[in-house]
Amino acid sequence: MSLNINAADSVIVFDLDDTLYSEFDYKVSGIHAVCAQLAELYPQYSATDLLALLDTHKSDWLDRLCRHCGLNDAEKASLLWHYRLHRPAIRPYMPSENLSALIQRFAASALISDGRSLTQHLKLKALGLSGCFDHILISEAFASEKPQPERFDFIRKQYPGKTWIYIGDNIKKDFVTPNNQGWLTIGLKASANNIHQHDAADFPATHQPRCWINDLTEIKDLLC
Incomplete structure (x- = not known):
C-alpha cells in the first residue's frame, strides 16, 4: 500500500x-525497580520473592506489594514516584x-x-x-x-x-x-x-x- x-x-x-x-515492557521494568528498591532498603525481603507475588498484567500490583510489606498510603506514594522516575529497561x-x-x-x-x-x-x-x-x-x-x-x-x-x-x-x-x-x-x-x-x-x-x-x-x- x-x-x-x-x-x-x-x-x-x-x-x-x-x-x-x-508500554507493558515499561510497566514490568518499573515493577522490577520498585521490588529491587524495597529489597535494598528492607533486608527481610528479596526482590525475587516480591516479584513472585505479583501479576504484572494486573493494575493492582502496587496495592498488593504494599499490603504484603505493611506499607501505608504515604509510603505507597513514594514507591509510585520511584516507579515513575526509574530508569527504564x-x-x-x-x-x-x-x-x-x-x-x-x-x-x-x-x-x-x-x-x-x-x-x-x-x-x-x-x-x-x-x-x-x-x-x-x-x-x-x-x-x-x-x-x-x-x-x-x-x-x-x-x-x-x-x-x-x-x-x-x-x-x-x-x-x-x-x-x-x-x-x-x-x-x-x-x-x-x-x-x-x-x-x-x-x-x-x-x-x-x-x-x-x-x-x-x-x-x-x-x-x-
Whole structure:
C-alpha cells in the first residue's frame, strides 16, 4: 500500500507509548525497580520473592506489594514516584538509528505524547530517541491532553502548508483531533500486551486512522 507521501514536504509526528515501544515492557521494568528498591532498603525481603507475588498484567500490583510489606498510603506514594522516575529497561520497536534515518527524510518531526514530562523524557533517553525530534510535546508540560487540540495546533502553525502525519495506536484518543484538522493519520495495530486495548469496530469513523500498519518499518512503503 502506498499513500504517495512526499516526505520532504511533510511533518511526521509520533505518539510514544505503545507506538514507539511497548508500554507493558515499561510497566514490568518499573515493577522490577520498585521490588529491587524495597529489597535494598528492607533486608527481610528479596526482590525475587516480591516479584513472585505479583501479576504484572494486573493494575493492582502496587496495592498488593504494599499490603504484603505493611506499607501505608504515604509510603505507597513514594514507591509510585520511584516507579515513575526509574530508569527504564525498554527497547524501541524500531532501532533508534533506523527511526532517526527515517525521520530525517521529512521536513520536520515531533512527538505528541500524554504523560508526565520527566517520565516520558526518561523513556526517550532509554530508547535512544531523545535527539530524534524537532519538537517533544508532552501533555504535562503543555497543559493539554489528547484529544485536546493545542499541540496539534502548534505543529500546524509551525509548519503551515505541509502535510501533517500523525502515527499512534490508541483509537480512543489519538486520531480524533488530527482527523478533524485534516492530518494524515496512521494507526499501529495493537500487540497482545498493549496497555490500552480497544476494538476499532466500537468507534465511529472520526476515531479511525486513514490506514493501519503492523510495524513501523511499513512507513517507508507509504512514501512515494
